[in-house]
Amino acid sequence: MSLVATDIEMQFGPRRLFGIPQLILNRGERVWLQGANGAGKTTLLKILAGLQRPSGGRVHLHQDNAATNRWWRNRDPLRGRVIYLHQTPYLFNGSVEENLAYGLKHLALTVEERQSRVEQAVAMARLTPLRHQSAQVLSGGERQRLALARAWVMRPHHLLLDEPTASLDPDSIAAMAAMLDALQSQGCGLLLTSHQHTDLTLSSQQQWLLSEQRLTALPKEQRA
């Protein structure tokens, strides 16, 4: 299943941010999205996650098996499957564990399955000693790890990360890299923006560049 955007364009009043005839993000693929500040990277990610409506065009999940696409459950097909992560994540009032479990209520899971996913996520994000703490007291790196773990438990088809490593310590970056690797091996498609080349961008199959209102895939020889 791929995330497909066709003919999307974004316009703010008279200013045209970008226009993209076609974009396909395959499952199990990692893409590094580059571009100058203000090129519209964040806006593009939000559009792909269904959080922002584009001025034109549409975004959808291309289903391999159309029969599973039940119309009454699918008014909002991206929701919970394509997850967007803020550059500075928002954590809900409540404990670390409550934050982790937030999205699980929207999935049809058994109590045991829910519990085991939370256990795994807490361990992977290295937040076990903090699990009953209020999320508001976490440090920057812990917050970022919690936000990723909170998305991870959802088993998303696609994960869109906005500058996930900006101002993170090496330990946190390593933990996040491990979580992303696990996700990718489970078939999750990853799209991440980053100014620097890091552990997270290392194994990306593609590099895209958003500049001058257009999105281009960089050929191998031009890659960073």
Added chain:
Amino acid sequence: MNDGMLSVFQQGLSLLFSFDPDVWAIIAVSFSVSMRAMALTLVPCILMGFGLAVTRFPGRHAVISLCQTLQAIPTVVVGLITYLLLFRQGVLGDLRWLFSQNAMVMAQVMLAAPVLISLSYGAFSSGDWRAWETARTLGASRARAFLTLCHELRAPLLVAIIAAFSRIITEVGASMLVGGNIHNLTRNIPTAIALETSKGEFAQAAALGIVLLILALMINFSLSSLRTQQESLRRG
């Protein structure tokens, strides 16, 4: 006046705590009317405040300014409007609601609505929009994301609720006009204070004033405890 301030308040306190049934009947009217008005306004007005904060439509600024202005409208004017709606020849005269608790509820709904709308609008528009986006991207429906947002913004929303409740529980003009200050039916704390004062029964009036004061204190304490709770959460 022969009575000193102090002795009047002493009499008031003893009236209150001797559980004078008349005093408690008045308190019950005040609360049942204002609670019902709040129950009717709360959800639609907070939704409207939310709508004003997140949508863009022509005339939106006019609506916001109107609500903010109406917060300061004298209660007696709202009473007059309600009266003109409810009296025999009024548009809603067939309801026969004049001089009933329903009439008071109606006036208080009109008083509380602008306060709730403009303060919840303020809460939502200064709130962190990432909370909504995070809830949505984690699979929440619009309704659940809205509830999550309300939970995250519960402190400023509580301020809005308390401000609206304070406005209606203390107002005298509208209740007097459309309720008629009928004993055991539409006599609430403020109209009773006005009546007892006009009769020169300052002890009774002071007792009721003290009830309002205690109520206001209780509300403020619960508010500030909630705030400190949130602040301690933040500081850890």
Added chain:
Amino acid sequence: MKRLTLLLIAGLLALPQTVMGAETSNIRLATTTSTDNSGLLAYLLPEFESDSGYQVQVIATGTGKALRHGRNGDVDLVMTHAPDAEAEFVQRGYGRLPRQLMANDFVLLGPVADPAGVRQAPNVQAAFTAIAEHSAPFVSRGDESGTHIKELAIWQAAGIQPEFTGYAAIGQGMGPALLTASEMGAYVLADRGTYLAFKDKLALEICLEKDAVLLNPYQVILISQTRYPDLNHNGAMVFSDWLVSDKGQRMIDDFKINGERLFQATYTPATLPVGAQ
């Protein structure tokens, strides 16, 4: 559309409570503050309610407003004290069966020093003239109450426009007017009942009383059946009958504050006033 709106609002608001106006066990009385504040109604109503089984809901306001509620059909009967306004109310067909229920009287109060020398005045017109000539402070209700209407009639009879410097129309009830006059050291026209209730809070004395002009008759008037057929006319009739019955009249005569009688029962079945059906 109107009906739909009505239904909607009624459904929303009529939560635990029945619509009061439709109930036949309730009687709505619009009356003046003087009958309510003096405690007369609190003394009469429990007795009437246990005799008849009706509940009386009292809306105490000024005479002008009470008559307006009656004219709009928002109450079942009125009890007021402004003979001219009441006569007009009946003549125009808003009210029916007016009955002279009782009377008390007005008193002219003033500061002990009596700067305008009102005590020497032979009658109330002369007293008002003296107040105006001295430009002495005078507090007027200014609220179209029975007392205010009476006061204006006296100024008119004395041929004076009450526009002298001491004249203050405060637009408030009798109690606040008395307290204001006391603080200002002003003259004020008051009904005796309220004055007695406030007596020990006031630095005012009676300067003039017992003038025939100062008689203050109260009438109880039913509301037109033809205009507003759905009011509680039966209940109102029962209440009016009870008030003028031997028992009601005796109780009015027996009502005392600090040992002083406040109202004098005046109903005489023989004299049918103007407008009776």
